[in-house]
Amino acid sequence: MKKRKKVSSFKRREHLTGLLFIAPMYLQFLVFTLFFLGYSLYMSFTDWNIVAGTKNFIAFENFVQILKDPIFWKSVWNTVYLMIGIPIGMFLALLMAMALNRKLPGKTIFRVSVYLPAVTSAMAIVILWRFIYNAEYGVINLVIQQLTGEAGPNWLGDPAMVKISLIIMGVWRGVGNTMILFLAGLQNVPRDYYEVVDVEGGNSLHKFRYVTLPMLSSVTFYVLITGVIGGLQAFGDQFIMTGAGPEHSAITIVYYLWQKGFAEYDMGGASAVSWIVAVMIFVVTLIQFKLSNRWVYED
Amino acid sequence: MKKTKRFKKLMAGLLAIATTATVVLTGCGGGDGGSSGDGGKSGNDVVITFAGWGSLAEKQNFTKMIDKFEETHPGVKVNYQHYPGTEDDYMVKLVSNVAANKMPDVFYLPTDEFVEWASADRLLDMTDYLAKSENYEDGKIWEKAVDMYYYNSETGAVGEDGGLYGLPKDLGPWAMVYNKTLFEQKGVALPDPVEPMTLDEFIDVAKKLTSGSGVEKVYGTANYTLESAVWSNNADYLSEDKKTITVDTPEFAEALQWVADLALVHGVAPTTSEAAASGWFERWCNGKVGMAWMGPWDQPTFWESVTFEWDIMPTPVNEETGKAISWLGSAALCVSATSKEAQVAYELAEFLCMDEEAQTINYESGQAVPNIIEMAENDYLAMDKMPANKQVFLDILKNPEKGQFKPTYYTKNSSWHDYFVTEANKVYSGEMTAAEFCKMIQSELQDRLNGNE
Structure with missing residues (x-):
């Protein structure tokens, strides 16, 4: 290490200019992120009621209450359950991406139609699916009725069906986006890798197993990480479509948080839930990163 | 390349500063409470x-x-x-x-x-x-x-x-409304404008009005208002001092079971599944239920979009207790x-x-x-x-023995009641009997009520 030399005025000015350029970014981070992060952490230790205006320090009381609440655990279970949709969506997306990676007639139309939900307003999609799922007049049950003569399931009204309904809709909506990512990944696989398999006498299964899959592993990892983080934050579909659901069968952690904050005005409790979610996301993502060394192949 | 990057960063910075400034400024502006002036000519207004x-x-x-x-x-x-x-x-x-x-x-x-x-x-x-x-x-x-x-x-x-x-x-006042045209079509005697039906008579009438299947299904009644059944059966959600949840009494369970059985046993009301598919309001407006509940605020919609004749009738009476109570919103x-x-x-x-x-x-x-x-x-x-028969509305308004306030009016937070309503699906779907459910849910509700005290 060299000793610090006296910096010339030109350099100092350049440093200053540099700092000035990055200042807004840091300022924004400090004001809009770090401050509220700290604030919500503090609030999670208070009995902050937004209507009553109380803000007394109550230590871990909020956390104790939440962890004792059966509905919180139900919301955790539901949130995890709903994430079954992630691997299903990834599998379907990969199949479609591989199909589209070949020369197929009508490829563009297919690509557009699969990607369409990704550019459609989330609100519109959920409202549309609420109609589709309508137990009496919904299109799915009308088809089931026509084909089998039996009444279809009560998609959104039966506690056993609600989560499955949400998963089906989620997969349908997300598959296009994931497919595009996989498609980009597939098109980045160098041709000569496949040729090597040919030369070695391997078949297409070998190509998939030893070239395609490893080459797609970083995309897969990205999709998985973002999917899980998004899954832990699930809220919007429930908010528009089901509410807490019959017998709290659709309540997710973030919906539980929202209820605490805006239905019970217990912002202290809501802050505590948000920290529990944050820690969960952090831990799960950390584990995924650690495990990724074993299966993600970096080119 | 470098230039555009710098430019982007600069823009991002400027945007950040602009946003901060806006927030800070509007934040200050908010200080003067609700009376935010309209900035128009009316300076002294x-x-x-x-x-x-x-x-x-x-x-x-x-x-x-x-x-x-x-x-x-x-x-x-x-x-x-x-x-x-x-x-x-x-x-x-x-x-x-x-x-x-x-x-x-x-x-x-x-x-x-x-x-x-x-x-x-x-x-x-x-x-x-x-x-x-x-x-x-x-x-x-x-x-x-x-x-x-x-x-x-x-x-x-x-x-x-x-x-x-x-x-x-x-x-x-929340009053029971009936589809007069449907009653006449089915040859069912119209409800008396003064004397209430008993709950048994109510089920009989509802049975006579129920017909058809599938999309053509007409139900005798929409789902019955639980508060009315409970109060009329000498039960309540809360104790006198509003501090204890009293849904675990046999009377409460009996009332809840009675309401659930309208669909489960008698088949005169939509099942939970059907009610989730289309609510009472839609069914009523389409002439698919004979009886339902309404408040005065529903009048404009009924005047506009209901094509049949309708009227309100006295709240059905519980023959054992002699009570016929509805709620006041x-x-x-x-x-x-x-x-x-x-x-x-x-x-x-x-x-x-x-x-x-x-x-x-x-x-x-x-x-x-x-x-x-x-x-x-x-x-x-x-x-x-x-x-x-507007007098029915006025009767519920005037007589304490005919109209009561909902339990959530008395408590600071209604989360206990939301919880009850969401979980009560267990009874309406037939998964549990009302007696089992009420016994099970009492302490849960009590915890929620206490947590908000």
Whole structure:
């Protein structure tokens, strides 16, 4: 290490200019992120009621209450359950991406139609699916009725069906986006890798197993990480479509948080839930990163 | 390449600064409470804000009433913020106004929020304002309607005692309505306008009205209001002091089971699945149920979109107890405790609540039964529009033994009740008997009620 030399005025000015350029970014981070992060952490230790205006320090009381609440655990279970949709969506997306990676007639139309939900307003999609799922007049049950003569399931009204309904809709909506990512990944696989398999006498299964899959592993990892983080934050579909659901069968952690904050005005409790979610996301993502060394192949 | 990057960074920085500045500036602007000026020519006008939810019909209605208020109060401008959508959506907006310190001067407050807000000192104590008022004397408007917005800050009890923290926007009796045309088609005798049916008779009539299947299915009744069944069976959700959950009594369970059995055993009401697919309102408007429940606020929609004849009937009576009780809904007109124009704001609330012109507009458009007793008993009863038997509404309003407030009105937070409603699906779907369910749920509800004390 060299000793610090006296910096010339030109350099100092350049440093200053540099700092000035990055200042807004840091300022924004400090004001809009770090401050509220700290604030919500503090609030999670208070009995902050937004209507009553109380803000007394109550230590871990909020956390104790939440962890004792059966509905919180139900919301955790539901949130995890709903994430079954992630691997299903990834599998379907990969199949479609591989199909589209070949020369197929009508490829563009297919690509557009699969990607369409990704550019459609989330609100519109959920409202549309609420109609589709309508137990009496919904299109799915009308088809089931026509084909089998039996009444279809009560998609959104039966506690056993609600989560499955949400998963089906989620997969349908997300598959296009994931497919595009996989498609980009597939098109980045160098041709000569496949040729090597040919030369070695391997078949297409070998190509998939030893070239395609490893080459797609970083995309897969990205999709998985973002999917899980998004899954832990699930809220919007429930908010528009089901509410807490019959017998709290659709309540997710973030919906539980929202209820605490805006239905019970217990912002202290809501802050505590948000920290529990944050820690969960952090831990799960950390584990995924650690495990990724074993299966993600970096080119 | 470098240049564009730098440019982007610069732009990002500028944007950040601009956003910060906007937030800081608007934050400061919010300091002067609700009376945000309209910046127009009217420099000396007193400007107050008024917030409420409701349909477009309700919006038009209140716009008319506010115009009248501005006519009679020169120099006052009312900035009416109407929130379409549900009560719950509106409450989220109102709460964000609290957080932003930008409370409207006058606003609707649902009854199940009243205790929470009154106990938080968010509402202006109107006792003295009402005492000084020249427009009010005892006996002018429904006693119950004024009494219900008294709150005693020492005991935490509502009704009669303490300070007055709101005026009734309306007092809405929940009454049973029937499809007259359907009754006549099926050759079923019309309900007596005075004598209530017994609950057994009610099931018999409902059976006679039920017919068809699939999309053509007509049910005798929509889902029965649980409060009515419970109260009429000598049971209640809460103890006398409103501190203990009493859903675990045999009477409560019996009432809940009776309601669930309408669909499960008798097949005269939609199942939970069917009710989730299309609610009572839709079924009623399409003529697919013979009997249902309605409040006066449903009148405009019924006048507009119901093609058959309908009328209301006395609440069915429980033959063992002799009781026939329904609920009374209301919403308060409250003034923010931080309003800078409290006197004018109070006058607006009072005007909307008990001015004759305002009340006339309100009942003629079908929004409510008038708050003014004399007007309700004369002009409203004589109004030539359905329902014909308007006396049923007035009976529920007047007699404490016919109309009660919902349990959530008495408690600070209604989360215990939300919990009950969501979980009660176990009984309606037939998964559990009411007796098992009520026993199981009591402590859960009690915990939730205590947590909010």
